[in-house]
Structure formats: C-alpha cells, structure tokens
Amino acid sequence: MAKKMKKLGVFIFAMMNVAIVLSLRGLPLIAKTGTHMIFFVLFASFLFLLPSALVSAELGTGWIKDGGVYRWVKLAFGSKLGFTAIWLQWIQNTIWYTTVLAFAAGALSYLFLDPKLSANKYFIITVILIVYWGATFINFKGLKAASWFTTICVIGGTIVPAALIIILGITWVFLGNPLEFLKTSHGFFPDFKDFDNLAFLAGTVLLFSGIEVSAVHVLDLENPKKSYPKAIFIALAIIIITFLLGSFSVAASIPAKEISLTAGTMQGFKDMLHIFKLDWLLPVMGFLVAFGAIGSVTAWIGGPSKGLLATAKHGELPPYLQYTNKNNVQTHILWIQGLIVTVLAFVFLLMPNVNIAFFLLTALTVILYLIMYVLLYLTGIILRYKEPKMNRPYKIPGGNFGMWLVAGIGLLAVLFGIIVGFFPPSLLPIENPQIYVLFLIVGTVVFVSAPILINQFKKPSWAKKITKK
Numbered sequence: 001m002a003k004k005m006k007k008l009g010v011f012i013f014a015m016m017n018v019a020i021v022l023s024l025r026g027l028p029l030i031a032k033t034g035t036h037m038i039f040f041v042l043f044a045s046f047l048f049l050l051p052s053a054l055v056s057a058e059l060g061t062g063w064i065k066d067g068g069v070y071r072w073v074k075l076a077f078g079s080k081l082g083f084t085a086i087w088l089q090w091i092q093n094t095i096w097y098t099t100v101l102a103f104a105a106g107a108l109s110y111l112f113l114d115p116k117l118s119a120n121k122y123f124i125i126t127v128i129l130i131v132y133w134g135a136t137f138i139n140f141k142g143l144k145a146a147s148w149f150t151t152i153c154v155i156g157g158t159i160v161p162a163a164l165i166i167i168l169g170i171t172w173v174f175l176g177n178p179l180e181f182l183k184t185s186h187g188f189f190p191d192f193k194d195f196d197n198l199a200f201l202a203g204t205v206l207l208f209s210g211i212e213v214s215a216v217h218v219l220d221l222e223n224p225k226k227s228y229p230k231a232i233f234i235a236l237a238i239i240i241i242t243f244l245l246g247s248f249s250v251a252a253s254i255p256a257k258e259i260s261l262t263a264g265t266m267q268g269f270k271d272m273l274h275i276f277k278l279d280w281l282l283p284v285m286g287f288l289v290a291f292g293a294i295g296s297v298t299a300w301i302g303g304p305s306k307g308l309l310a311t312a313k314h315g316e317l318p319p320y321l322q323y324t325n326k327n328n329v330q331t332h333i334l335w336i337q338g339l340i341v342t343v344l345a346f347v348f349l350l351m352p353n354v355n356i357a358f359f360l361l362t363a364l365t366v367i368l369y370l371i372m373y374v375l376l377y378l379t380g381i382i383l384r385y386k387e388p389k390m391n392r393p394y395k396i397p398g399g400n401f402g403m404w405l406v407a408g409i410g411l412l413a414v415l416f417g418i419i420v421g422f423f424p425p426s427l428l429p430i431e432n433p434q435i436y437v438l439f440l441i442v443g444t445v446v447f448v449s450a451p452i453l454i455n456q457f458k459k460p461s462w463a464k465k466i467t468k469k
Contacts, residue, residue, distance in 0.1 A: 007222045010231045012151055017214050017235035019154040021049075022242055023296050024162060024289055025103035026207035028264020029362075030247035032256050033200050034181040036190045037247050040204040043413070045240045049208040051410030052373065053236055054396050055380040055403075056212035057229040062383075062392035064224060068307045069212060073375050076382040080455050081375060083316045087451035088372040089213070090304040092365045094337055097297060098344045099361050101128040102354070104293035106263035110270070110286030118263040121348045128345040135298040136338050140329055153295020161288045162242045165265070168272040169249025177275075181251035199425035203359065205417045206366040207243065211235070212376060213304060229394040261355045265289060305333045315462040316455070356430060364443045367421045371448065373414045377407040 008016075030037045059072045069089055074082025105127035109117035117123045138149055173179070190198055211232065221227045250259065250268040253275075260267060269285045309330040312322040323332045348357065383390070384403050396402045422440055424433040 008220050009222060010227045010234070012148075013214065013221055013227065014231040014234040014238075015151040015154050017211060017232060018238050019151075019158070019295050019298075020210045020213055020300060021208060021235065022154070022158055022162075022239045023100060023103075023207070024158060024246065024265045024292060025100055025262075026204075026243060027165075027246045027250045027268070028259050028261050029200060029203050029207070029359075030243065031181070031251035031254070031264060031268075032259045032261070033190070033204075034251065034256050037181070037251060038244070039189055040201055041240070041244045041247065043201065044204045044208040045243075047409055047413035048205050048373075048417070049211065049236065049239070051406045051413070052209070052376065053211050053232050054406050055377060055410065057232050057394045058392050058396055058403075059380060059383070060212075060214075061224065061228050061394045062387075062390050068310070069372065069376055069379075070307050070311050072379045072383070076379040076386060077375070079314065079316065080452075083311050083455060084448075084451045085372050085375045086304065086307040086311055087454075088368050088448070090308050090337075091447050091450070092368040092372075093300055093304045094340050095344065095361055095368075096365045097132055097300075097341045098128055098347070099358055099365070100293055100296060101131055102348070102358060103262050103265075104131060104290040104297075106260070107266055107286045107289035107293065109263070110266045111283045111290065112286075115263065115266070115270075118260070118266075119354055124348055124354075125345045129342060131294050132297065132341050132345075133338060135294060135301055136334050138298055139301045139334060140325065140331055141327060149295065149298055151295075153291055153298065157288045157290070157292025157295055159238070159242070161265075161269075161285055161292065162246050164285070165249045165268055165272070166242075166245040168269075168276065169245065169252050171276070172249070172252050172272060177252070179252050180255050198420040199363070199423045202366045202370075202417045202421035203362050205413070206362060206369060208239070209369055209373070210300070213300070213307075226393065261358045301334065301337075305330055305337055308333055315460075316458065318459075318462055359425065360436060360439060363421050364440055367418055367440060367444050368447055370414045370418045370421070371444075374411065374418075377411040377414065380407045 030040060033040055060068075063071055063075065068086065070082045070086035072082075073085040102124050105124040106118035108127060109115050109120075109123070190201070214232075221231075249272075250264055252268075253271040254264070254267055258267075266282075266286060266289065269289075270282055273279055273281050273285070308317070309322070309324070311317055312319075312330075312333070321330075321333050321336075323330070325331045348354075380396075381403055384400050396406050398405065422437055424430045424436045430436050
C-alpha cells in the first residue's frame with residue numbers, strides 16, 4: 001500500500017515540471033528586452049528547451065535508474081564527468097535559490113502594501129531564510145508531500161497569476177492603449193554585432209532550463225516509460241505560451257528602463273489593475289506570485305540533491321552524505337545545501353544595486369548550468385553509439401541523424417549562451433564591467449574545479465561502505 005501511495009500521475013508530474021521551469025520572475029527579464037523578447041523566447045524554446053526535453057525524454061525512459069544526469073553522463077564519459085554534471089546542476093541551483101526568493105520577497109512587499117520593502121535587504125534576507133527552510137522541511141516529509149504542495153503552488157501561484165496578467169495585457173491592447181515596448185525598441189532581431197545587447201539572451205535561456213531534473217523521479221511515476229514523455233510535452237506547451245504572453249503583458253504598460261528585475265511582474269499588475277479599477281487585487285496577486293515562487297523552490301530542492309545522493313551511493317561523496325531518513329529523503333545533503341543558501345543570502349548586504357546583483361548571480365548560474373548541458377547533449381549522442389541496443393520507449397525520430405540534429409542544435413545554442421553570458425548587459429547601469437566579467441570568470445573556475453578536487457580526494461572506503469550495505 002505504501003509503495004502504491006508514492007506513484008505520481010501524468011498531471012501531477014507535468015505540474016512538477018512546470019513548477020521547475022516556469023517562474024513569473026522571468027517575465028520582467030524577458031520584458032526588459034522590448035520587441036526582441038519574441039526572438040529571445042522562440043530561441044530559448046525551440047533551440048534549447050525543446051532539444052533538452054527530447055534528449056531528456058529519451059535518456060530518462062531508456063535508463064530508468066536513480067541519478068538523472070549523473071547516471072547518463074557516467075555511462076557515456078565515466079564517473080568523473082558524471083559527478084561533474086550533477087555537481088554543476090546542484091551548485092547552480094543552490095545559487096539560484098537566493099534570486100528566486102528575492103523575487104518572492106518583491107511580490108510579498110505588495111502583499112504588505114509597501115513596494116519599498118522589495119529594496120530592503122533585511123526584508124529580502126528574512127524572506128529567503130524563512131521560505132527556503134520551510135520548503136526544505138516540507139521535502140523532509142517525502143516526495144508525495146512535496147509534489148502535492150508543488151502542484152497547489154504552481155496552479156495557484158503561477159498559472160492563475162500568469163493567466164490574469166495575460167488577460168489584462170490582451171485587454172490593454174484591445175482597448176487601444178499604447179504599447180510601451182514599441183516606443184524604445186525596434187525590430188524582431190537584436191543586434192548580433194554587439195554582444196552587450198545579447199547578454200539577456202543568456203538569462204532567458206536559464207529561464208527555460210531544468211526540464212531534465214524531473215528524470216530523477218521517473219521511478220515514482222505510474223507507467224513511467226509512457227507517462228514521462230507525455231508529461232514533459234504537456235509542461236512544454238504551458239511553459240512556452242505563458243512566458244511569451246506573460247512577458248508581452250509586462251512590457252505593454254511599463255517602459256523598459258523602469259522594469260525591475262525583482263519586482264517587474266508586480267509593477268505590471270499594479271499598473272493594469274489600477275487602470276481597470278481592480279487595485280484591491282494587488283495584495284492578493286502579491287501573495288499568489290510569492291506562493292508560486294515558493295512552489296518552484298520546493299520542486300527544485302528535491303531534484304538535484306537527489307541526484308547528488310545517487311553519486312554518494314556510488315562512492316563519489318563521503319558516507320555522511322549517503323544518509324536518508326525514514327521517508328528516503330537525503331536530509332544530510334539538504335542540511336548542507338541549506339547552510340550554503342543561508343550564507344549566500346547575506347551577500348545581499350554587500351551589493352548596492354539589487355538589479356545588478358540579481359543579474360550577476362543569474363549570469364553565473366547560467367554559465368555553470370549551460371556547461372552541464374554541454375555534457376547532457378554530448379551524452380545523448382554518445383549513448384546512441386555506445387548503447388545502441390538499449391530499449392528506449394521514447395526515442396528521438398530519424399535514427400542517429402535525428403539525435404545529431406536535435407542534440408547538435410541544442411549544443412550550438414548552449415555554447416552561444418555561454419559566450420554571451422560573460423558580456424555585461426547594456427540594459428543595466430554597470431559602472432565596472434571588468435569587475436563584472438572577473439567575478440563570472442573566477443566564479444566559473446572555482447565551481448567547475450570543485451568536483452574535480454573532490455574527486456582527487458575521494459577515498460576507496462566511501463565505495464566500500466556501500467558494498468557492505
């Protein structure tokens with residue numbers, strides 16, 4: 001009976017994927033690019049999200065074992081790169097928590113009818129710590145509790161507010177109101193000669209990342225070989241439509257220079273609700289948007305850390321990190337992850353400009369995550385040749401050429417995203433671009449080197465402990 005209770009349906013799993021990828025915090029970032037937002041969304045959707053979903057669907061249904069990207073990359077390139085892949089997925093995610101919860105703090109400031117709180121560093125830190133640790137304790141209860149909480153959050157806190165702002169945006173257009181983004185930007189394509197104009201493309205790609213994370217939960221699905229790809233494609237459609245129409249609605253009423261990266265979504269709600277004399281809904285939207293961000297964090301906490309647990313069980317990490325509680329949750333890893341998030345939260349005290357700090361941390365997250373995607377796409381190609389007889393219930397059509405085409409497109413998009421990620425965005429007032437770039441270079445080197453160093457100090461006794469169990 002207990003085992004049956006753990007199984008997830010297609011709808012629940014699809015909502016978990018929507019929660020993992022879709023976040024209203026991305027709407028201001030996309031909206032700030034003006035008319036280029038359509039190109040950015042289509043680029044991220046069809047050259048990155050779609051290839052990653054297809055490759056992950058094949059790998060996830062072909063190799064149904066705990067570990068996700070660790071398991072896949074290890075089969076293709078060995079345990080060192082397998083551990084590097086899951087480490088990058090985990091560490092970028094740890095950095096990301098502070099940014100998404102800073103967005104949640106901005107939304108909550110409207111709940112308290114005091115938008116100035118979104119710039120109050122102590123308020124932001126308090127929200128980050130309370131929400132993050134609360135989501136962690138929910139995950140301690142097990143996947144079933146976390147998945148239901150995530151589903152409620154993504155419906156009430158992401159889909160409902162997204163639907164409302166999209167409806168408001170469409171109504172805005174039909175009533176003949178001017179579109180702000182048409183006043184300051186021109187053309188569908190950005191200027192490819194100036195990479196400073198493309199920096200936000202890297203941030204947009206990050207918004208569409210993460211769909212491979214759910215593969216670590218594939219064994220918890222009912223009939224996973226059929227349900228996994230079905231749920232992925234349902235999530236894919238919801239994500240693309242919401243990002244495209246939602247960012248359009250934010251950009252419709254707010255000049256690009258005035259859009260806040262942390263509170264831009266609520267700025268859009270404030271303007272449009274006021275015009276339609278629905279101001280009383282603003283604090284409600286603040287609560288719901290924050291609720292959605294909390295659901296996104298809850299969905300992410302269990303994924304990469306569970307993948308890291310798989311590496312510990314294979315002797316890649318010390319025995320202390322192999323521990324799980326009675327709900328089979330990797331509590332020791334989550335405790336360490338929480339301590340790192342707590343330290344990162346206090347970095348906000350050192351940063352004078354919230355928008356620049358927000359995007360700088362976002363850029364570092366992008367670069368680290370995209371390096372992991374390089375390994376993922378190469379793995380999809382390599383395993384077609386290394387494991388040709390492996391049964392893949394979902395298989396990218398077109399034979400090996402189809403895999404080369406899909407993974408190749410994704411790989412080129414990722415490499416392009418990594419390059420533009422190092423360029424300071426022209427849309428933000430960055431006074432010292434050299435320091436900006438240096439921070440990203442040092443951060444990338446440190447976090448990419450970390451798994452290599454851990455591997456060097458790995459002890460055989462770690463693996464022997466697993467053998468005895």
